[in-house]
Amino acid sequence: MPAGDPLGTHRVIAPKGALPQPAERLDNDFSKVYATEIVVDVQTLNVDAASFRQMEEASGGDPDGVAALVLETVKRRGKQHNPVTGSGGMLLGVVERVGDLAKARGFVPGDRVATLVSLSLTPLWLDRVLAVRPASAQLDVVGKAAVFLTAPIARIPTDMPERLVLALLDVAGAAPQVARLCGPGDTVVVLGAGGKSGLLCAAEARRRVGEKGKVIGVESFPTYADDLRALGICDHVATLDARDPLAVRDAVSPLTEGRGADLVLSCVNVPGVELAAILAARDRGKVYYFAMSTSFTAAALGAEGIGRDVDLFIGNGYAHDHAEHTLSLVRASRPLHELMQRRYT
Amino acid sequence: MPAGDPLGTHRVIAPKGALPQPAERLDNDFSKVYATEIVVDVQTLNVDAASFRQMEEASGGDPDGVAALVLETVKRRGKQHNPVTGSGGMLLGVVERVGDLAKARGFVPGDRVATLVSLSLTPLWLDRVLAVRPASAQLDVVGKAAVFLTAPIARIPTDMPERLVLALLDVAGAAPQVARLCGPGDTVVVLGAGGKSGLLCAAEARRRVGEKGKVIGVESFPTYADDLRALGICDHVATLDARDPLAVRDAVSPLTEGRGADLVLSCVNVPGVELAAILAARDRGKVYYFAMSTSFTAAALGAEGIGRDVDLFIGNGYAHDHAEHTLSLVRASRPLHELMQRRYT
Ligand SMILES: NC(=O)c1ccc[n+]([C@@H]2O[C@H](COP(=O)([O-])OP(=O)(O)OC[C@H]3O[C@@H](n4cnc5c(N)ncnc54)[C@H](OP(=O)(O)O)[C@@H]3O)[C@@H](O)[C@H]2O)c1
Ligand SMILES: NC(=O)c1ccc[n+]([C@@H]2O[C@H](COP(=O)([O-])OP(=O)(O)OC[C@H]3O[C@@H](n4cnc5c(N)ncnc54)[C@H](OP(=O)(O)O)[C@@H]3O)[C@@H](O)[C@H]2O)c1
Numbered sequence: 187m188p189a190g191d192p193l194g195t196h197r198v199i200a201p202k203g204a205l206p207q208p209a210e211r212l213d214n215d216f217s218k219v220y221a222t223e224i225v226v227d228v229q230t231l232n233v234d235a236a237s238f239r240q241m242e243e244a245s246g247g248d249p250d251g252v253a254a255l256v257l258e259t260v261k262r263r264g265k266q267h268n269p270v271t272g273s274g275g276m277l278l279g280v281v282e283r284v285g286d287l288a289k290a291r292g293f294v295p296g297d298r299v300a301t302l303v304s305l306s307l308t309p310l311w312l313d314r315v316l317a318v319r320p321a322s323a324q325l326d327v328v329g330k331a332a333v334f335l336t337a338p339i340a341r342i343p344t345d346m347p348e349r350l351v352l353a354l355l356d357v358a359g360a361a362p363q364v365a366r367l368c369g370p371g372d373t374v375v376v377l378g379a380g381g382k383s384g385l386l387c388a389a390e391a392r393r394r395v396g397e398k399g400k401v402i403g404v405e406s407f408p409t410y411a412d413d414l415r416a417l418g419i420c421d422h423v424a425t426l427d428a429r430d431p432l433a434v435r436d437a438v439s440p441l442t443e444g445r446g447a448d449l450v451l452s453c454v455n456v457p458g459v460e461l462a463a464i465l466a467a468r469d470r471g472k473v474y475y476f477a478m479s480t481s482f483t484a485a486a487l488g489a490e491g492i493g494r495d496v497d498l499f500i501g502n503g504y505a506h507d508h509a510e511h512t513l514s515l516v517r518a519s520r521p522l523h524e525l526m527q528r529r530y531t
Numbered sequence: 532m533p534a535g536d537p538l539g540t541h542r543v544i545a546p547k548g549a550l551p552q553p554a555e556r557l558d559n560d561f562s563k564v565y566a567t568e569i570v571v572d573v574q575t576l577n578v579d580a581a582s583f584r585q586m587e588e589a590s591g592g593d594p595d596g597v598a599a600l601v602l603e604t605v606k607r608r609g610k611q612h613n614p615v616t617g618s619g620g621m622l623l624g625v626v627e628r629v630g631d632l633a634k635a636r637g638f639v640p641g642d643r644v645a646t647l648v649s650l651s652l653t654p655l656w657l658d659r660v661l662a663v664r665p666a667s668a669q670l671d672v673v674g675k676a677a678v679f680l681t682a683p684i685a686r687i688p689t690d691m692p693e694r695l696v697l698a699l700l701d702v703a704g705a706a707p708q709v710a711r712l713c714g715p716g717d718t719v720v721v722l723g724a725g726g727k728s729g730l731l732c733a734a735e736a737r738r739r740v741g742e743k744g745k746v747i748g749v750e751s752f753p754t755y756a757d758d759l760r761a762l763g764i765c766d767h768v769a770t771l772d773a774r775d776p777l778a779v780r781d782a783v784s785p786l787t788e789g790r791g792a793d794l795v796l797s798c799v800n801v802p803g804v805e806l807a808a809i810l811a812a813r814d815r816g817k818v819y820y821f822a823m824s825t826s827f828t829a830a831a832l833g834a835e836g837i838g839r840d841v842d843l844f845i846g847n848g849y850a851h852d853h854a855e856h857t858l859s860l861v862r863a864s865r866p867l868h869e870l871m872q873r874r875y876t
Binding site: 193195203205206207271272273274302304305306307331336337338359430431432458460462473477478480481483484485486487488489490491493494495496497498499500501502503504505506512 | 538548550551552553616617618619647649650651652681682704735739775776777803805806808813823825826827828829830832833834835836837838839840841842843844845846847848849850851
């Protein structure tokens with residue numbers, strides 16, 4: 187049995203020498219067996235929010251159209267790597283086979299697992315799509331996937347519904363980063379605070395900044411804004427479009443004595459919020475872009491153009507122990523747990 | 532005289548409510564006078580490296596083709612905002628008029644200045660292009676530009692040739708960020724270390740990490756690699772393509788006992804180096820993407836895909852006192868000063 191590369195380069199068809207994520211095409215032939223791989227029987231695809239939205243728009247809101255686009259992408263690329271948004275998502279299934287060199291990871295056939303790695307680099311073969319659920323950006327499928335040695339996966343806990351776990355693990359990187367970037371007394375602004383990653387960021391910020399700190403949520407969808415208010419984790423919730431930089435600035439400014447926030451998190455799943463996030467931050471503050479719809483140049487040139495000396499971060503979807511961190515955060519708050527369960531299962 | 536908005540929204544034609552950088556089109560009619568603006572007679576455009584390269588490729592290497600593309604963009608958008616790369620550059624000229632509300636900034640008509648703000652948000656009107664200089668990505672032009680109240684500009688010092696100052700100020704944000712992100716004893720990798728921003732990053736890293744630290748330069752162009760070696764600021768210079776993540780990893784790994792670098796700076800002006808930068812960094816290290824050709828999703832999903840817990844930064848072109856910091860860095864080293872002068876004037 188060939189070992190295969192821990193980074194997965196043995197599955198790259200084109201271009202030669204590329205790593206799996208930037209590659210145009212992966213080999214999804216699972217009759218080939220590698221000792222470093224774990225092979226999973228795939229049951230559910232949890233598509234990245236920006237990607238799902240793009241496919242919905244491209245097919246006029248028709249779920250069958252989304253299913254057809256996914257099947258086409260996987261057939262052409264050997265992975266669900268949306269060619270327009272560049273993003274993926276993750277998946278849920280049952281371990282079918284564990285390569286000899288992957289045995290030390292502790293998984294055995296039959297384990298229910300979720301990948302903590304983007305679909306944009308996971309070799310995937312699809313037999314068919316059983317259902318499309320736009321509300322949770324999920325598809326039920328029959329298929330197989332390979333997990334490389336460096337790709338994190340997690341066993342599904344049994345105290346929560348699987349679909350909720352999947353939805354949470356998809357944005358598992360968010361809360362741990364917030365925990366690192368703010369502390370007691372800080373003011374934190376969350377753009378898109380009523381969405382999935384936004385709720386986790388706001389909840390984590392609340393427990394970090396404490397009583398003396400301030401958490402400000404910005405959310406455009408009134409129902410989500412109401413849900414957020416009901417949780418009681420924000421000091422202020424502004425119902426407005428985060429793409430309007432001047433409106434965001436004018437909402438945050440009076441709440442921070444004109445100073446701006448210490449930390450701004452962008453969790454909005456549409457393009458065009460880079461500058462709003464920058465304008466909401468204080469001088470030498472931090473702006474963390476979690477949303478995949480962020481434009482690198484809009485952020486870099488936006489800050490430069492208005493002479494704002496802030497630290498700009500690209501959201502890293504991986505952090506040590508991020509799965510456990512995020513599941514614990516939700517377990518620790520019954521209202522948050524209930525809201526998440528109601529929405530994402 | 533109308534005041535105009537400090538952020539420059541009074542010059543936005545489309546879309547309504549946008550800020551000048553993301554706007555599709557700005558008003559470059561300078562018969563309209565605003566009290567917050569400084570109007571400059573433009574002499575030289577210093578085009579962003581990624582943008583210049585794209586225009587060169589699009590016109591088959593013909594300088595007249597680059598001039599035609601610039602004139603077309605400025606006519607259509609009212610600014611030199613490359614529609615393909617999304618990037619700009621900066622300019623040099625003489626102050627023509629200072630609005631009443633901008634007088635406190637201390638500039639007077641006749642001052643020779645450089646804008647420290649991207650051309651992608653600077654209202655610009657061009658009469659003609661006099662010359663195109665591919666070696667320095669500069670164009671000599673006749674035209675006018677407006678500088679908003681929040682847009683940093685700098686008086687040109689008289690102890691250096693103007694074109695050198697312009698070239699340095701274009702990447703003035705680089706060295707100050709390096710100074711913040713590393714300290715004594717650290718190992719720093721610079722990708723594209725022989726280029727303009729790369730040289731400044733390597734020089735700054737050298738003085739920050741000290742004797743016990745290590746500076747590793749990666750540069751694909753052999754002449755630039757030789758220039759870099761001759762400066763003596765790097766402990767190691769590897770002549771290789773930074774787009775090859777495995778080659779970069781294999782070069783850095785033995786120099787760091789397999790650990791990876793504390794800080795990796797990407798200064799390479801081509802797409803596709805995101806993953807190489809991540810692979811060169813240690814666990815919990817920092818990766819700073821200065822190059823405008825960086826893809827947000829490639830960096831975010833790349834790190835997640837290989838389970839690397841690193842902090843990823845978007846290069847902010849502005850930092851407090853960045854112009855003075857960068858000019859001082861070059862003044863402090865005669866060999867660096869001479870190399871920069873030889874190349875960029
Ligand atoms: N870095 C990573 O590893 C990683 C992993 C997973 C996801 N992500 C990214 O994180 C982002 C958010 O994902 P998610 O799952 O949290 O999505 P989500 O649940 O759809 O959350 C997005 C939130 O933003 C709101 N919103 C949309 N447009 C807005 C606007 N103009 N102004 C204010 N609020 C607005 C949405 O409201 P509506 O419901 O009205 O649209 C929703 O509440 C996505 O872009 C996704 O790509 C990143
Ligand atoms: N954030 C900001 O405010 C800001 C401001 C200005 C510029 N920038 C960005 O910074 C980047 C660098 O600008 P610069 O003026 O320093 O450009 P530059 O002088 O052309 O430097 C780029 C260097 O990278 C080298 N290089 C190119 N391809 C390579 C590869 N595959 N492997 C290794 N080295 C390679 C180049 O060599 P060759 O000569 O052989 O191509 C050159 O030495 C640009 O992308 C620019 O957009 C950012």
